[in-house]
Structures are given as structure tokens and as C-alpha cells.
Amino acid sequence: MRFSFAEGMTHAAYYAPLARACEAAGYTSMTIADSLIYPQESDSKYPYTDTGDREFLLGKEFIETFILCAHLFAVTEKLRLTPFVLKLPIRPPVLVAKQASSLAFLSGNRLGLGVGLSPWPEDFAALGIPWERRGKRMDECMDILRGLMQPGDEPTFFGFQGEFYDFEPLQQCPAPTEKVPLLVGGHSDAALRRAVRKGDGWMHAGGDGEELDRLLTRLAEIRKEEGDTRGPDEFEVHVISYDAYTVDGIKRLEDKGVTDAIVGFRIPYIKGPDTEPLETKIKHLEQYAENVIAKVNP
Numbered sequence: 625m626r627f628s629f630a631e632g633m634t635h636a637a638y639y640a641p642l643a644r645a646c647e648a649a650g651y652t653s654m655t656i657a658d659s660l661i662y663p664q665e666s667d668s669k670y671p672y673t674d675t676g677d678r679e680f681l682l683g684k685e686f687i688e689t690f691i692l693c694a695h696l697f698a699v700t701e702k703l704r705l706t707p708f709v710l711k712l713p714i715r716p717p718v719l720v721a722k723q724a725s726s727l728a729f730l731s732g733n734r735l736g737l738g739v740g741l742s743p744w745p746e747d748f749a750a751l752g753i754p755w756e757r758r759g760k761r762m763d764e765c766m767d768i769l770r771g772l773m774q775p776g777d778e779p780t781f782f783g784f785q786g787e788f789y790d791f792e793p794l795q796q797c798p799a800p801t802e803k804v805p806l807l808v809g810g811h812s813d814a815a816l817r818r819a820v821r822k823g824d825g826w827m828h829a830g831g832d833g834e835e836l837d838r839l840l841t842r843l844a845e846i847r848k849e850e851g852d853t854r855g856p857d858e859f860e861v862h863v864i865s866y867d868a869y870t871v872d873g874i875k876r877l878e879d880k881g882v883t884d885a886i887v888g889f890r891i892p893y894i895k896g897p898d899t900e901p902l903e904t905k906i907k908h909l910e911q912y913a914e915n916v917i918a919k920v921n922p
Contacts, residue, residue: 627917630888632657634898636685643696645906649913653704659686663746671743672829680893690723697731709738709809713758714751717765721772728800738827740809761788766822775800816843820850825860840880856883871919
């Protein structure tokens with residue numbers, strides 16, 4: 625089992641010391657939240673909380689995802705960073721490929737690129753992207769990332785002709801020296817199937833245990849339908865679960881095919897600033913590492 629520390633919507637100055645503490649404690653990775661705008665008025669609902677409210681985002685410090693990754697890669701040596709998840713179809717995919725390849729190259733292949741659809745129509749409107757057919761746009765974006773981020777000593781030329789994007793063969797240099805995993809977020813059947821067909825793994829956004837079990841069962845069904853026989857080193861399954869907080873629970877997750885446990889130690893969906901001190905955050909992540917990570921991965 626690999627372990628990812630999740631801390632979002634806190635003070636931007638905390639991320640570097642938290643990343644260093646994660647690395648020292650033995651975590652595999654740290655998740656990086658993605659948020660571009662907060663509209664003054666919106667009736668949109670957040671799909672991963674009971675109420676659907678989004679006011680918890682108001683006033684929170686979000687450093688742009690790739691910029692924060694570059695900053696944290698510079699202050700760590702082994703820690704992997706995983707955007708959780710990058711709102712892909714509102715961004716130009718050729719630019720995303722260049723950014724991700726650059727991060728992977730400079731960090732020694734420590735980027736796991738979580739990607740997904742934004743749940744906010746306002747994100748699409750602000751970036752000048754149609755909300756309609758966003759799933760198809762997402763598919764094309766992933767195809768372009770895959771084509772432009774092919775690993776190798778010599779960058780390849782790649783062109784694309786689709787419904788939304790059309791460009792002649794081009795090259796981006798340097799290429800990643802290893803494959804950048806594309807990890808698909810989302811709970812819909814379409815997201816699960818996209819993770820299997822186009823991705824290198826799936827990222828769970830949270831919820832109760834019964835819902836997680838249903839999603840894992842459905843993911844396994846889709847993998848069987850698609851003839852996907854990739855092992856845990858080739859197809860990652862990242863989940864948020866109460867089972868992740870005990871050694872026995874980790875064993876249960878492993879038995880269900882989970883490869884990466886995402887853990888955090890406070891509820892981030894709160895209005896107003898995060899009042900938890902940095903020292904407390906570091907103490908919590910270190911205690912978990914001592915009580916769980918060290919026993920699971922001695």
C-alpha cells in the first residue's frame with residue numbers, strides 16, 4: 625500500500641513544510657488541490673458533500689496547481705505529487721502536456737497527474753470553454769496528453785484531429801523519461817470507464833463506505849468488461865476511507881484492490897480560515913506514519 629497525505633484549503637505557506645514532513649515520515653505522495661476561480665454568484669452544487677454547498681471555498685488560498693507542484697518538488701527529493709484532480713477540459717491540452725512533462729522531467733518522474741471534469745459550469749464560462757459535451761472534450765484532452773507525453777530519450781512528433789482539437793504533428797522537448805500516470809477522478813459510470821479505457825488509475829473523491837464498495841465493485845466490473853488485466857503497478861486505485869486509519873483496515877482495502885490510501889486529519893469543508901496550527905498538522909501526519917505506515921510497510 626502507498627500512502628498520500630491530503631491537506632487542502634489551508635494557508636499557502638504551510639504546503640512546503642508539510643511536504644517536507646510527509647517525505648520525512650514515509651508518505652509516498654501528497655495530493656494537490658485544484659481551483660481556478662470562485663464566482664460571486666452561483667447556484668451550482670458540489671457533488672461530494674451532503675449539502676452541495678460550495679461556500680467553504682470562499683477566501684481559501686489556492687496556488688495554481690502546477691506552480692505549487694514546482695515549488696514543492698524543489699523542496700523535496702522523493703515525494704510524489706498528485707493533483708487531486710486537475711480540471712482538465714477547461715485548460716488547453718497542449719499547454720497542460722508541456723507543463724506536466726516539464727514537471728515530470730525536472731522532478732525525476734515524481735508527478736502522478738490526477739485529471740477530471742470540473743463540476744462548476746462557471747469554470748468553463750470563465751475560461752471560454754463550452755459546458756456542453758465536456759466528457760468528449762475530456763477524452764480528447766487525455767488522448768493529446770498521452771500522445772505528447774510519450775516517454776523516451778528522443779521526443780516524438782504527435783498530431784491530432786478531433787472534434788474539439790486539431791493540430792499538425794508537433795514536438796515538445798524535453799519528454800518525460802518515464803510514463804506520467806493519468807489518474808481519472810469522478811464517481812460517474814463514465815468516469816470509471818474513462819479511467820479504465822484512457823487512464824492509468826482511478827481517484828476516489830470521498831463518501832461513505834457503502835458507496836466506496838459500490839464504486840470499487842463497478843470499477844472491477846468495467847475492467848473485466850474492457851479486458852483490462854493490468855496489475856497494481858500499472859493501474860492505481862486511490863481512495864479515501866475510514867478503513868485507512870487502522871492496519872486491519874488497510875488490509876481490507878488491499879483485498880479490495882486499493883493501491884493508494886489518501887489520508888487527512890481534519891475536515892477541510894469548513895467556512896472561514898483554517899485555524900489548525902502547522903505544528904498540529906505535522907504532529908498528526910507523523911503519528912499516523914508511526915501507527916499505520918510503519919506497520920504496513922515496515
